[in-house]
Amino acid sequence: MVxxxxxxxxxxLKSKLRSLKLKKPLYDKIEKSDSMRVEIRSRKARKLIEETLKVADSPKSRSVAF
Structure with missing residues (x-):
């Protein structure tokens, strides 16, 4: 009986947990403004430049002329 x-x-309890997992988040998605897009692009560009310079400065790499 017990x-x-x-x-x-x-x-x-299992069914309650399953229903909690299926609920959508309680926050609204923030739309990106133009300044946020510019900032993201500049961060990506800085990262790419940094990686390129790191490869170019390493003694093991050879530069290829195009």
Whole structure:
């Protein structure tokens, strides 16, 4: 008798957890402004330049003339 009550309790807890996982987040998605887009592009450009300079400065790399 006690086992049946525990099984029912566990089953209900599992279903509640599943329903909580399926809910959407409570926040609204923020649209990117033009300044945010520019900042993201400049960060990507700086990162690319940094990686390129690191490869160019390493003694193991050979530069290829195009």
């Amino acid at each position: 086992m049946m009550g525990i099984e029912r309790l566990v089953g209900s």
